[in-house]
Amino acid sequence: MESDPDARRSALIRRYGQISSPTVYDVLDKLGHPNQALHSSIRPLRTGRRIAGPALTLHGTAMARPDGRWGTAFSYDMFRALQPGDVIVFDCGGHSASGPWGGNTGANARVRGAAGIVIDGATRDFSDLTQMDFPTFCRAVTPVMAHGRFQIKGFNVPITVSGQVEPRVPVNPGDFVVADDDGIVVVPQALLAEVLEFAEFAEQAEGETRRAIDAGEDREAIDRRIDRWALLKQRRRP
Helix, strand or coil: CCCCHHHHHHHHHHHHCCCCHHHHHHHHHHCCCCCCEECCCCEECCCCCCEEEEEEEEEEEECCCCCCCCCHHHHHHHHHHCCCCCEEEEECCCCCCCECCCHHHHHHHHHCCCCEEEEECEECCHHHHHHCCCCEEECEECCCECCCCEEEEEECCCEEEEECCCCEEEECCCCEEEEECCEEEEECHHHHHHHHHHHHHHHHHHHHHHHHHHCCCCHHHHHHHCCCCHHHHHHHCC
16 A cells, blocks of 8 residues: 555555445454444445545534524535545434535535435435436435525534434544445445455456356356465464
């Protein structure tokens, strides 16, 4: 792995971007980290998009007494903090009545180089976001505006997001997010290199398996010959 931080970051984004979320999840699961998949209700607005990158976290809550405030300072500062390749992960605190994301915020994030956004909540402006091809994963689409109903509380702090295996998945700034049509997986920073090595090996083996199947080879013979977890077993052997 490259020693220069920027080069290493770019390499991680590129290499993780070529691996499916199921493969990444399988590796994490086998390493003893099963609670890394976000809830299956968080879906892409447009299928066929795969994003991977460091998490820039954002969180907010519903307002008990709507007063028109929006947390604008947090919004502006968050966009200024974005780095190319970041994936915004937005914990809406269970709020889904209104959409605190939309066309203008998507355009701003896109111009700043964000790879996409994962929203544990709702968005507005479906057509804008899909036409500009800004990858957006969310629970719902709504016409209801967030002003006066939702308050942004902060960004780039530890958050939790709805999980598939357990109720909440921790997400820290800099954790890696891999999202595609199958779902969304979060790789903790401390595991990035290890997960990547095993996932790339497994993905290559999976490709060999598929080519053998397409060539008409017996499935049992294929499974005896190709073990997508061989490297992981070798490295993790006591």
